[in-house]
Amino acid sequence: MTRATPKIELADLHVAFGANRVLQGLDLTIAAGESVVIIGGSGSGKSVLLKCILGLLEPSRGRIRIDGEDVTRLSGAERQTVMRKFGMLFQGAALFDSLPVWENVAFGLIQGDKMARPNARRIALEKLAQVGLGADVAELGPAELSGGMKKRVGLARAIARQPEIIFFDEPTTGLDPIMGDVIDRLIVKCRTELGATTLSITHDMASARRIADRIAMLYQGRIVWDGPVATIDRSGNPYVDQFINGRAEGPIQMAVSAA
Amino acid sequence: MKLLVLIGRTVLHGFETVGSLSVFSGQALAHGVRPPIYLRLIGMQMLEIGFYSLPVVGLTAIFTGMVLALQTFNAAARFNAESTIATVVVLSMTRELGPVLAGLMTAGRVGAAIAAEIGTMRVTEQIDALTTLSTSPFKYLVMPRVIAGVTMLPFLVLVADIIGVMGGYLVSIHKLGFNPAAYLKNTFDYLETMDVVSGLVKAAVFGFLITLMGCYQGYHSRGGAQGVGAAATNAVVSASILILAANYLITEFFFAR
Numbered sequence: 023m024t025r026a027t028p029k030i031e032l033a034d035l036h037v038a039f040g041a042n043r044v045l046q047g048l049d050l051t052i053a054a055g056e057s058v059v060i061i062g063g064s065g066s067g068k069s070v071l072l073k074c075i076l077g078l079l080e081p082s083r084g085r086i087r088i089d090g091e092d093v094t095r096l097s098g099a100e101r102q103t104v105m106r107k108f109g110m111l112f113q114g115a116a117l118f119d120s121l122p123v124w125e126n127v128a129f130g131l132i133q134g135d136k137m138a139r140p141n142a143r144r145i146a147l148e149k150l151a152q153v154g155l156g157a158d159v160a161e162l163g164p165a166e167l168s169g170g171m172k173k174r175v176g177l178a179r180a181i182a183r184q185p186e187i188i189f190f191d192e193p194t195t196g197l198d199p200i201m202g203d204v205i206d207r208l209i210v211k212c213r214t215e216l217g218a219t220t221l222s223i224t225h226d227m228a229s230a231r232r233i234a235d236r237i238a239m240l241y242q243g244r245i246v247w248d249g250p251v252a253t254i255d256r257s258g259n260p261y262v263d264q265f266i267n268g269r270a271e272g273p274i275q276m277a278v279s280a281a
Numbered sequence: 282m283k284l285l286v287l288i289g290r291t292v293l294h295g296f297e298t299v300g301s302l303s304v305f306s307g308q309a310l311a312h313g314v315r316p317p318i319y320l321r322l323i324g325m326q327m328l329e330i331g332f333y334s335l336p337v338v339g340l341t342a343i344f345t346g347m348v349l350a351l352q353t354f355n356a357a358a359r360f361n362a363e364s365t366i367a368t369v370v371v372l373s374m375t376r377e378l379g380p381v382l383a384g385l386m387t388a389g390r391v392g393a394a395i396a397a398e399i400g401t402m403r404v405t406e407q408i409d410a411l412t413t414l415s416t417s418p419f420k421y422l423v424m425p426r427v428i429a430g431v432t433m434l435p436f437l438v439l440v441a442d443i444i445g446v447m448g449g450y451l452v453s454i455h456k457l458g459f460n461p462a463a464y465l466k467n468t469f470d471y472l473e474t475m476d477v478v479s480g481l482v483k484a485a486v487f488g489f490l491i492t493l494m495g496c497y498q499g500y501h502s503r504g505g506a507q508g509v510g511a512a513a514t515n516a517v518v519s520a521s522i523l524i525l526a527a528n529y530l531i532t533e534f535f536f537a538r
Contacts, residue, residue: 076412078409102417105413105415106415108413109413110410110413112406112409114405114406116405116406116407116409116410117407117410118402118410119401119407129416130414133317133415133421134415134416135415179414
């Protein structure tokens with residue numbers, strides 16, 4: 023029996039900013055259609071990991087493979103071809119201030135796929151409806167939206183090109199618990215409808231439990247635990263136990279200076 | 282010892298900046314000659330950089346032309362050379378003051394705005410978002426601004442030249458009592474094509490420098506509002522210095538005997 027090619031494969035990934043070594047030999051494999059959530063404290067390198075896979079940062083060592091293809095140091099047109107597989111919901115939504123909501127959602131279709139504007143607008147309105155936003159929102163500017171609406175528009179933009187892989191960077195950060203639940207449900211719904219592989223990063227455990235098939239814990243630049251979401255409460259890993267229970271005491275030492 | 286470390290660090294940082302700016306310029310130019318070309322964005326930037334800079338450039342030019350006429354009259358009267366005012370005004374405006382003042386005023390208005398806009402896009406991850414949507418930030422953000430800067434600065438300088446000469450004319454005729462026909466004759470008799478062309482070449486170079494520095498500083502801004510503010514300041518300061526340095530080099534190229 024042959025082993026299926028993983029959708030995303032990270033091997034011995036190292037990233038450093040000067041003397042600050044953020045990722046120190048990270049290994050992670052994600053199968054097609056799987057939903058993996060990476061948890062870890064602030065500054066543990068979760069966002070850096072996503073940016074490495076997207077080619078926004080270059081690792082100093084290691085390999086990144088997408089569908090078996092080495093994409094570690096791709097650039098230019100080759101990188102843009104690979105990016106066609108990805109959708110990304112940024113932490114602050116990262117909507118373009120100068121464009122109305124519908125053009126934000128349709129941006130990848132118009133600029134990346136060269137779709138005619140009327141068609142792209144029709145798809146944008148469909149995607150907005152999919153995330154629970156009406157056509158009345160389409161002409162508004164990002165500055166006129168609430169935090170929750172921005173996340174929904176960001177989600178609509180992430181799924182507009184029907185990507186094979188979707189990344190979610192802290193999808194519920196800054197939202198009230200109810201809106202957080204709404205966003206999580208939308209993420210699960212979109213993922214199910216598209217059949218996409220998803221990789222999310224968060225430190226919101228409630229959110230992680232709702233959207234993950236599998237959870238991996240990142241600490242000091244490495245994955246220190248990786249397992250199905252159902253087993254996280256009995257992981258037997260002291261780092262995971264401390265993190266999911268939110269305890270100050272334990273092996274994870276936060277850099278806190280008392281006044 | 283500490284002084285040597287400081288000097289060494291400053292020199293290395295200088296080389297690093299020059300290298301980084303050269304790579305940035307190379308990438309910007311390489312992207313500029315390959316499709317897609319965003320004509321709508323280029324048009325919007327031409328409007329922003331060219332049309333909306335007209336009031337500030339026009340006001341600067343008219344007052345400069347007026348002052349130039351007054352000062353030249355004052356100085357020329359000492360050796361009975363008042364009739365040279367028209368020639369001094371037109372040559373000063375077309376060769377030097379038009380391009381340099383329009384360049385500096387545009388650097389203040391446009392360079393800071395470009396750096397602030399792109400810097401904000403950087404710190405709010407909008408530039409990363411562009412990349413994830415298969416769009417090159419160089420093509421989408423940098424090239425439209427650079428093309429608009431290179432094409433619109435000559436237009437602004439041409440307007441500044443005309444308004445500046447008109448300012449000198451107004452003061453000379455209405456305050457200093459010159460004959461209008463004689464003033465205009467002196468203005469055009471000694472004006473050569475190269476006087477105007479050299480100013481327009483300077484303007485195109487200044488347009489490139491202003492927009493490039495605005496984009497470069499904004500693209501590399503870090504650390505939130507403070508970083509964006511620093512990027513805007515650095516864009517104006519670096520563009521202004523480069524304008525003055527480039528002005529000397531171009532002047533030497535055109536006029537050194």
